[in-house]
Amino acid sequence: MSSVPRFFIEARLSETGQHVPLPPETARQVATVLRLRPGDQVVLFNDGGPQWLAKLADVDRGATTVRLVEQQASRPSPPRGVTLCQALLKGEKMEWVLQKGTELGLAAFQPVLSDRVIARKSETPERWRRILVEAAEQCGRVTIPRLLPPLPLDQVLRTQERTLLCWEDEHALSLLDALRSAPGDPLRIVVGPEGGFAPHEVERARAASTEVVSLGPLILRAETAAIAASTLALLTP
Incomplete structure (x- = not known):
C-alpha cells in the first residue's frame, strides 16, 4: 500500500x-x-x-x-476486460464482491435477478458506487468499474459477448479450459446466488449459447465463486 x-x-x-x-x-x-x-x-x-x-x-x-x-504513471489494467454478472447476494456479501472485484481489476458489474435470489431488494446505487470508488482509491487503479442496473437472468444472457456461466454441477468443461480456448477476449462471467442456479436456468443458458463451466469439484460459497472466477478470468493470458 x-x-x-x-x-x-x-x-x-x-x-x-x-x-x-x-x-x-x-x-x-x-x-x-x-x-x-x-x-x-x-x-x-x-x-x-x-x-x-x-x-x-x-x-x-x-x-x-x-x-x-x-x-x-498508473498501474496497468488487466489484459482482459471482464464483467462479473453476479446474482444478488444478501447484504455484506454483495458489497464484499464489489469491493474485491474492483481491487482485482474487473471492468464492470452486472447485478442479476435469478430464481433463487434471496436478496430481492438491492442496496442503493449510490452506496454501491461509493464502495467501488473507495476500493479503486485503495488498490491503485485509475478507473472505476461500471455498475449496471440489475437485470433478470434471461436478459443478461441475451448478448453477443462471450459469456461463461459457473455451475457446480458442470463436470465436462472447466473455467480454466474455457478461458484458454479464447485467450485475451473480453468476456462476462455469470455467478449464481447463495442457492446456485436452478437446472432449468442452466438449460436456458445453454440454449442462449452461454458456455457452462465448472470451478472445480467442491461446492463454493457464492461470494467465493465470484472472486475465484474473476481471478482466473483476469489472470489467464
Whole structure:
C-alpha cells in the first residue's frame, strides 16, 4: 500500500500548478480523519485519466484545495476486460464482491435477478458506487468499474459477448479450459446466488449459447465463486 492517500475526484485534472478544490466529503476526510496539513501530498485521479501527485494548499473541513505537482504513471489494467454478472447476494456479501472485484481489476458489474435470489431488494446505487470508488482509491487503479442496473437472468444472457456461466454441477468443461480456448477476449462471467442456479436456468443458458463451466469439484460459497472466477478470468493470458 502507498503511504500517500489517493482520492477519486470528478474535476478535470489538466496541468501542473492547477489548483483543484476537493469535494466536501473528501475535504472532511483530509482535515478531520487523516489530519493532513498544507504541504502534505495526496494522489488524485478522475476515472481514466492520468493520476496526479498533488500538494495540499489550504486545509479546512469545508474548503480544501490542492495544487497539482506532476503526473504519475498508473498501474496497468488487466489484459482482459471482464464483467462479473453476479446474482444478488444478501447484504455484506454483495458489497464484499464489489469491493474485491474492483481491487482485482474487473471492468464492470452486472447485478442479476435469478430464481433463487434471496436478496430481492438491492442496496442503493449510490452506496454501491461509493464502495467501488473507495476500493479503486485503495488498490491503485485509475478507473472505476461500471455498475449496471440489475437485470433478470434471461436478459443478461441475451448478448453477443462471450459469456461463461459457473455451475457446480458442470463436470465436462472447466473455467480454466474455457478461458484458454479464447485467450485475451473480453468476456462476462455469470455467478449464481447463495442457492446456485436452478437446472432449468442452466438449460436456458445453454440454449442462449452461454458456455457452462465448472470451478472445480467442491461446492463454493457464492461470494467465493465470484472472486475465484474473476481471478482466473483476469489472470489467464
